[in-house]
Structures are given as structure tokens and as C-alpha cells.
Amino acid sequence: MKVPRKLLSFLKEKDNFFIATHINPEGDAIGSAVALSMALESQGKKTVVYDRDIVPEFCRFLPGHERFKNSTLDFQPSAFNLILLDCNSLERAGIEGLSFKYSAVIDHHEPAPLCGARPGTEENFGDIRWVEPEAAATGMMIFYLIKEIGIKITRDIAINLYSAIAVDTGTFRYNNTTAEVLMVGAELIAAGASPAYISNHLYETWSKERFALLIMALNSIEIRDEIAMTVVTTRMYKKTGTGPEDTENFSNFPRIMKDIKISAFFREIGNNYWKVSLRSRGDVNVATVAALFKGGGHRNASGYKIKASLESAKESLIKAVKSEHRKFCHKP
Amino acid sequence: MKVPRKLLSFLKEKDNFFIATHINPEGDAIGSAVALSMALESQGKKTVVYDRDIVPEFCRFLPGHERFKNSTLDFQPSAFNLILLDCNSLERAGIEGLSFKYSAVIDHHEPAPLCGARPGTEENFGDIRWVEPEAAATGMMIFYLIKEIGIKITRDIAINLYSAIAVDTGTFRYNNTTAEVLMVGAELIAAGASPAYISNHLYETWSKERFALLIMALNSIEIRDEIAMTVVTTRMYKKTGTGPEDTENFSNFPRIMKDIKISAFFREIGNNYWKVSLRSRGDVNVATVAALFKGGGHRNASGYKIKASLESAKESLIKAVKSEHRKFCHKP
Numbered sequence: 001m002k003v004p005r006k007l008l009s010f011l012k013e014k015d016n017f018f019i020a021t022h023i024n025p026e027g028d029a030i031g032s033a034v035a036l037s038m039a040l041e042s043q044g045k046k047t048v049v050y051d052r053d054i055v056p057e058f059c060r061f062l063p064g065h066e067r068f069k070n071s072t073l074d075f076q077p078s079a080f081n082l083i084l085l086d087c088n089s090l091e092r093a094g095i096e097g098l099s100f101k102y103s104a105v106i107d108h109h110e111p112a113p114l115c116g117a118r119p120g121t122e123e124n125f126g127d128i129r130w131v132e133p134e135a136a137a138t139g140m141m142i143f144y145l146i147k148e149i150g151i152k153i154t155r156d157i158a159i160n161l162y163s164a165i166a167v168d169t170g171t172f173r174y175n176n177t178t179a180e181v182l183m184v185g186a187e188l189i190a191a192g193a194s195p196a197y198i199s200n201h202l203y204e205t206w207s208k209e210r211f212a213l214l215i216m217a218l219n220s221i222e223i224r225d226e227i228a229m230t231v232v233t234t235r236m237y238k239k240t241g242t243g244p245e246d247t248e249n250f251s252n253f254p255r256i257m258k259d260i261k262i263s264a265f266f267r268e269i270g271n272n273y274w275k276v277s278l279r280s281r282g283d284v285n286v287a288t289v290a291a292l293f294k295g296g297g298h299r300n301a302s303g304y305k306i307k308a309s310l311e312s313a314k315e316s317l318i319k320a321v322k323s324e325h326r327k328f329c330h331k332p
Numbered sequence: 333m334k335v336p337r338k339l340l341s342f343l344k345e346k347d348n349f350f351i352a353t354h355i356n357p358e359g360d361a362i363g364s365a366v367a368l369s370m371a372l373e374s375q376g377k378k379t380v381v382y383d384r385d386i387v388p389e390f391c392r393f394l395p396g397h398e399r400f401k402n403s404t405l406d407f408q409p410s411a412f413n414l415i416l417l418d419c420n421s422l423e424r425a426g427i428e429g430l431s432f433k434y435s436a437v438i439d440h441h442e443p444a445p446l447c448g449a450r451p452g453t454e455e456n457f458g459d460i461r462w463v464e465p466e467a468a469a470t471g472m473m474i475f476y477l478i479k480e481i482g483i484k485i486t487r488d489i490a491i492n493l494y495s496a497i498a499v500d501t502g503t504f505r506y507n508n509t510t511a512e513v514l515m516v517g518a519e520l521i522a523a524g525a526s527p528a529y530i531s532n533h534l535y536e537t538w539s540k541e542r543f544a545l546l547i548m549a550l551n552s553i554e555i556r557d558e559i560a561m562t563v564v565t566t567r568m569y570k571k572t573g574t575g576p577e578d579t580e581n582f583s584n585f586p587r588i589m590k591d592i593k594i595s596a597f598f599r600e601i602g603n604n605y606w607k608v609s610l611r612s613r614g615d616v617n618v619a620t621v622a623a624l625f626k627g628g629g630h631r632n633a634s635g636y637k638i639k640a641s642l643e644s645a646k647e648s649l650i651k652a653v654k655s656e657h658r659k660f661c662h663k664p
Contacts, residue, residue, distance in 0.1 A: 173527060173535070177527040179522040182518035183518045186512070195505060200613065203588060206589050207589070211586070214550075215550045215553070257540055
């Protein structure tokens with residue numbers, strides 16, 4: 001991976017940076033942002049790390065996560081240089097309308113709007129754009145960037161980058177896991193990241209209440225046309241003492257069944273109002289299905305919102321999956 | 333890791349090998365055995381690959397798994413040189429009483445009997461013993477062995493070794509995952525192993541019936557004294573159309589709860605007769621707990637059988653956990 005020369009000059013010449021990541025941040029966004037902040041500050045630069053939303057519980061073991069600010073009130077954006085991480089539009093970071101001195105984008109998401117993406121998506125935001133859809137994680141890009149500048153990878157930086165890469169590769173299980181990813185992982189372990197410590201924190205820190213909610217969700221399972229549908233209602237939150245943030249990852253469990261094409265997880269967000277998360281494997285494209293409902297995402301992980309009764313929300317999903325390739329993208 | 337010179341000479345000088353692994357084989361045993369068989373045969377040697385038990389379903393995607401024979405009737409053991417893989421006694425391979433020309437052991441399990449192990453465990457079997465408790469998997473040892481001999485790692489060998497290592501490290505999540513493990517993984521990917529293909533086959537090929545059984549097991553959960561206890565009865569098999577082999581890995585699910593010390597999975601194997609699988613994290617030693625019931629295993633994964641009603645089996649486990657360190661090993 002080649003770090004653009006222009007980006008290196010930008011980081012060298014400027015003195016203060018506003019590092020922003022996408023709303024609803026996960027491990028790759030948070031780990032990459034904190035690692036970059038630590039690296040730049042080790043060079044005497046000033047950084048502010050921002051996300052509109054708070055750091056989710058499962059990422060709070062990351063050293064330096066408390067750098068995140070969730071408000072732009074305390075500073076003057078126009079005095080800063082923006083580095084947008086793990087997303088490529090101001091809208092995705094929830095900071096549309098703000099203006100900065102100069103801006104750089106570092107992201108591994110496909111820059112062009114996906115088939116059916118919302119209109120108005122900014123495609124070409126940023127004075128410098130470093131977008132590598134082939135990179136398994138933004139954390140991989142930050143790793144190469146830090147190495148290229150010649151900054152030492154401390155233990156704290158290593159933990160953040162390892163976690164970023166682990167989250168976006170399903171801890172080396174998804175098809176973005178390459179030999180290069182494992183080589184970088186090995187280097188980060190050598191620099192002080194502990195795979196077991198990180199995995200325990202990413203995957204084994206559920207509360208009993210959250211586990212009880214999972215069991216309820218699994219009990220709701222209904223399989224139709226190779227789509228496994230599970231549900232969490234607000235009543236279930238009350239019964240178990242949990243909340244929406246506890247449903248993170250629920251959509252992945254039914255994927256272990258070999259005859260399931262899509263796992264669809266329906267989360268109640270209002271009266272007859274549902275957030276639907278779709279997960280698939282391999283060639284089954286759920287980004288185009290979500291697009292039919294004005295949602296978005298990747299080929300194997302997407303989502304949308306729908307106002308309907310649960311039963312008709314399910315029905316419309318089943319119909320949409322059937323019609324998807326006929327009505328939408330003609331690309332494979 | 334240093335491959336013993338004596339072992340290299342043995343493999344070079346002898347012409348036929350009987351490669352045997354432990355009863356109830358899993359990915360490390362099977363992948364290592366098949367990879368070694370392929371490597372030796374590429375050198376013009378004759379090999380027989382043996383396990384007393386059949387290759388479990390989740391390993392049948394491994395190229396060459398059909399090399400396994402489950403009977404010793406077709407050949408004369410005394411005409412062969414034995415290579416015992418992923419275990420270090422004839423008893424563990426279910427071939428006690430057989431005798432071979434010459435024998436070598438390649439294993440990463442602790443050779444000394446664990447505190448409370450069954451009496452009569454052979455500690456020093458083998459003319460050549462290469463035992464590396466520090467190795468994450470026997471697959472790691474076979475990787476170095478093949479490289480040392482100078483045999484090309486083909487795609488099929490790479491898939492077998494990658495799977496062996498993946499299984500024994502929880503796909504790079506357990507605390508035996510080192511920088512070296514990831515470096516070897518990277519080399520195996522470069523040689524043709526696909527992480528996503530392998531992970532899908534290892535973790536995402538459940539039947540709907542098996543998933544239904546898991547939900548039933550999770551519904552049985554009872555948490556007492558930080559021990560999460562789940563149960564599968566023969567009635568549940570009937571209801572879901574499943575069998576004991578479908579419960580593989582069930583014991584791991586409750587481990588995602590942070591306040592659980594031990595996950596105990598009770599599987600009915602007869603009238604008032606239970607197979608209990610224990611799983612723990614970090615310093616919580618379940619090998620010594622299983623030993624109290626004449627069972628065995630590792631620090632974080634062990635098991636035993638008990639004749640009792642379900643309720644008293646649970647009670648006796650809770651008592652045993654409490655008394656474990658007082659009554660047994662004084663080592664930390």
C-alpha cells in the first residue's frame with residue numbers, strides 16, 4: 001500500500017488536526033483515530049479526536065479512547081485541519097456544515113455511492129483523498145502511514161491498530177483477511193498487542209442481561225425462503241433490563257447455519273417502526289436489498305429502517321430479496 | 333522451534349509410516365496428520381493415516397481427510413514405523429497393545445500427567461519424543477518439520493495446516509496466539525490457504541436442527557456462583573432430530589458473559605448419567621475440577637462423566653469448584 005506523498009507533506013507541515021470518524025463508531029474507526037492521534041502527538045502536533053456519538057462500551061478497553069470528544073462547541077473547527085477517518089463524507093461523520101482549513105480523507109470504504117445510495121452523498125470531499133477499498137481496515141492504512149512517517153509503534157498504538165484490524169476482519173475470518181493482514185498483525189503483537197486480551201474485550205464482555213436478551217431474540221427465530229429472521233422488541237428490553245446498544249452483533253448468530261442465505265435482525269425503534277440489519281455470506285448481496293428501502297451498507301452487511309407492522313416488514317423483506325437482482329443493479 | 337535431528341533422520345531413513353492421532357480427533361489432529369502424510373508421500377514414502385474414530389463432519393472439507401482409516405485390520409502394525417501426532421501415549425490414540433518397528437511422538441500437549449490424571453498414563457512412550465508444550469498447535473510443529481525437510485508446502489498442505497492452527501488458537505483468539513503464529517498463518521495463506529473459506533467451514537456449517545438444539549440448550553441456562561450451566565437431554569435430540577455430535581462447541585457460548593467464571597455444559601448420555609464439559613478463561617483452572625471427578629483436560633477446557641440426577645450433578649460441580657484449590661493442586 002502506497003501512502004500518498006501529498007498526505008505525508010500535509011501531516012508534516014500542519015500543526016493541528018481535527019480527527020473525525022463516522023457516526024456510530026466501531027473498532028476500526030476508534031482504534032484508527034486514537035492510534036493516529038497518539039502518533040501525531042508524539043511528533044509534537046496537536047490533535048482533537050471527535051465522534052458525534054460516544055465510544056461504545058466494547059471499545060472502552062482501548063488505551064486512549066477517552067481522547068474522543070462528542071461536541072464541537074469547545075473549539076473553532078476553522079482553525080483546524082481535518083482528517084476524516086474510516087468514512088469519506090462530512091455527512092457520515094455528522095459534521096456537515098462545518099468548515100476546516102484543509103482536509104484529508106483516509107478510508108477503505110468504496111468511494112462511489114453504492115447502487116441505490118441516498119442522493120446527495122458527497123463523492124469527492126477532501127483536499128487530499130486516500131481511499132483504498134482493497135484495504136481490510138482503515139487500521140491497516142494507519143499502520144502503513146505511521147511506519148512511513150517513521151514513528152515508533154508503541155504498545156498503546158499497537159493495541160488500537162490490532163483491535164481496528166481485528167474488528168473489520170472478524171478477527172481474521174472474513175474474506176478480506178490476506179497474508180499481508182496477518183503479517184501486520186504479527187508486527188503489532190511484537191509491538192505489544194495481546195490477541196487474547198483484545199479478543200476477550202471485543203467478544204467476551206457481555207452482561208448476563210445482554211445474554212438473556214440474545215436468548216429471547218434467538219427464540220423469536222423464523223426461517224422463510226432461506227432468510228433467518230430474529231426480533232428484539234422494546235418489551236424485551238424492559239424484561240431483561242437492556243437497551244438497543246446490547247443488540248450489537250445479534251444479527252451474526254444465525255449466520256452459522258449453512259442453509260441460510262441472509263440473517264435479518266429486526267429491532268423495534270418505535271411503534272410499528274423497525275431497524276433491520278442484514279447479514280449474508282459470499283456472493284449474496286444485501287447492500288442492494290437495503291437500498292430498496294433507502295438504506296445502505298456493504299455487500300455482506302447492510303441495514304435500513306421501515307415503518308410497518310412486524311409481519312409486513314418481514315413480508316416486504318422477503319419480496320425485496322426475491323426481486324432484488326431483477327429490479328436493481330445489473331452488475332453481478 | 334528446533335526440529336530434533338533424530339526425528340529428521342528417522343523420517344529420511346524409514347520408508348513406511350503409520351500416522352496415528354488421538355481418539356475423538358479435532359482439527360489440529362486431522363490437519364496435522366493429513367499434511368504430514370501428503371508431505372512424506374511427496375518424498376516417495378508410504379503412509380497410513382489412522383484414527384480410531386471417524387473424521388467429524390466439520391473437518392470433512394479438508395483435502396485428503398479421506399486418507400483416514402478407522403481400523404487396523406488391513407495391515408500389520410509391526411511392519412510400520414509409528415508417528416503419534418497430537419497426543420503422546422498409545423492409550424490416547426486407542427491403539428494400546430499394538431507394537432511397531434520404531435516410534436516417534438510429535439505433540440504439543442504437556443507430557444507429564446496433570447494433577448489428578450488417570451493412573452497408568454504412559455509418560456515416556458516413543459523412541460523419539462518431540463513434545464513442545466509452548467507450540468500453539470501440533471500443526472505449527474508439522475509446518476516447521478516440513479520446512480526443515482525442504483518439502484514444498486502445496487495448497488492442500490497449507491489448508492490442512494492453517495485449519496489445524498486455526499482450531500487450536502480459536503482462530504487467533506486464545507492466549508497461545510503469538511506473532512510467530514500469525515507469521516506462519518501468513519505463509520500458509522501465501523501458499524494457498526483461504527482464511528474465509530476455512531472459517532466458513534469450521535464455524536458456519538450448522539444445520540437448522542443443530543441451531544434449534546443450541547437455542548434449547550441456551551434456554552436451559554442457570555447461573556449459580558458464577559457458573560453458567562446449560563443442558564442437553566436425549567429428549568431434546570428427539571425433538572430437534574439431532575445427536576450428540578451436534579453439541580460440539582455448545583459449552584463455549586456462555587463464555588461471552590464477563591461475570592461468568594466457568595461454563596458447564598451437561599449432556600445426557602444415559603439414565604441419570606451425564607457428560608460434563610467445562611470451559612473457563614485465564615487463571616480459572618477447570619482441569620483440577622474435572623480431575624476431582626476422574627476426568628481430564630487442560631486448564632481452560634476439561635470434562636468428566638457423572639452418574640447422578642441432573643440436580644445433584646449440578647450441586648456436586650458447584651461444591652467441587654469451591655473446594656478445588658483447597659483439596660487439590662497447590663500450584664497456582
